[in-house]
Amino acid sequence: MAEMENFDLSHVGAVELLTPKFEESLWFFRELLAMRVIARIGDSAYLRCWDEYENYTIKLTSSSTNGVGRTLYRATSPEALERRVAAIEATGLGHGWKEPEAGVGPSYEFEDPDGHLMAIYYETEHYVPDIEDQPALKNQASAFPGRGVNARRLDHINYLAKDVNAAGEFWRDVMKARESERVRLDSGGYGAWWFRFHQKSYDVVYSEDWTGERGRFHHLAFAPDTREDILKAADIFLENGIFIEYGPYKHAINQTFFLYVWEPGGNRIELANAGARLILDPDWPVVEWTETERAKGQAWGMKTVPTFHTHGTPDVENQEQIDREAMDGIKHEEVKEVYTD
Numbered sequence: 001m002a003e004m005e006n007f008d009l010s011h012v013g014a015v016e017l018l019t020p021k022f023e024e025s026l027w028f029f030r031e032l033l034a035m036r037v038i039a040r041i042g043d044s045a046y047l048r049c050w051d052e053y054e055n056y057t058i059k060l061t062s063s064s065t066n067g068v069g070r071t072l073y074r075a076t077s078p079e080a081l082e083r084r085v086a087a088i089e090a091t092g093l094g095h096g097w098k099e100p101e102a103g104v105g106p107s108y109e110f111e112d113p114d115g116h117l118m119a120i121y122y123e124t125e126h127y128v129p130d131i132e133d134q135p136a137l138k139n140q141a142s143a144f145p146g147r148g149v150n151a152r153r154l155d156h157i158n159y160l161a162k163d164v165n166a167a168g169e170f171w172r173d174v175m176k177a178r179e180s181e182r183v184r185l186d187s188g189g190y191g192a193w194w195f196r197f198h199q200k201s202y203d204v205v206y207s208e209d210w211t212g213e214r215g216r217f218h219h220l221a222f223a224p225d226t227r228e229d230i231l232k233a234a235d236i237f238l239e240n241g242i243f244i245e246y247g248p249y250k251h252a253i254n255q256t257f258f259l260y261v262w263e264p265g266g267n268r269i270e271l272a273n274a275g276a277r278l279i280l281d282p283d284w285p286v287v288e289w290t291e292t293e294r295a296k297g298q299a300w301g302m303k304t305v306p307t308f309h310t311h312g313t314p315d316v317e318n319q320e321q322i323d324r325e326a327m328d329g330i331k332h333e334e335v336k337e338v339y340t341d
Contacts, residue, residue, distance in 0.1 A: 008080035016069030019265030055103030068217035115215035168193035219268035
């Protein structure tokens with residue numbers, strides 16, 4: 001049964017993405033996803049989706065590598081923040097309080113059991129549009145851009161993990177997120193685990209990293225309005241030379257309509273129509289899938305692309321070879337055996 005603490009987290013606030021191709025990545029998010037730059041600080045650009053109430057959605061940082069930096073999560077109240085910070089501190093994974101940044105108040109920094117850097121906060125500033133960005137409707141955060149993909153908001157984040165079980169138990173028991181779906185492996189434990197904060201079917205996902213590395217990034221998902229927007233996005237990416245990895249298609253798990261691409265810096269980005277299916281029952285039981293069931297493919301039968309389990313950021317040694325061999329049909333355990341010895 002759901003408890004008060006299951007509602008301590010509100011949503012994914014903002015995500016730092018690292019890129020070795022800063023200008024190309026900036027072009028991708030600004031021009032193709034129609035995100036707006038609200039600040040440039042040091043080696044980072046802060047960009048927002050057009051209907052986010054907070055100041056920024058991603059912090060794009062120039063780096064020698066790619067991957068995810070710090071993920072920010074907003075608590076639902078000061079009391080919720082205190083509860084979660086106390087629970088995190090008890091695990092020994094806390095790093096301490098950090099100063100406000102670009103409109104987000106003080107945040108408590110920590111890491112998950114797999115080494116991903118995160119922070120939780122409550123205080124924030126609402127975005128105030130200038131004359132150029134003034135919406136026609138007062139219940140809208142800013143003007144509809146009317147170009148490119150028109151990414152409306154940040155939807156969810158998927159981390160790769162060496163140990164999905166430990167990461168999932170942390171989100172279930174420490175962060176108090178509710179499980180929505182998971183994939184049980186024949187060998188025991190879980191190969192993937194989905195968590196939700198409120199009515200949306202998932203906000204945080206962990207997927208097993210077949211390379212056996214820790215702390216890597218799988219993808220960041222943005223939500224446009226409709227399935228048709230995702231089909232149009234595929235044409236936009238095709239015309240602009242963006243690598244389309246997978247889709248457009250419909251997931252079996254959580255039933256989202258999706259499209260996966262690699263932005264110029266190598267990070268995987270998803271367009272997802274996730275708001276189409278909501279979980280309104282606060283006590284909805286977790287849906288568990290077997291390996292056999294998942295082997296049937298996605299909702300309409302398309303098989304999962306093999307690089308979905310091997311390609312992540314930052315790139316590991318022999319990343320292209322690993323991806324190529326996965327495409328050639330090397331099985332899960334063979335990949336793990338070769339690249340974790």
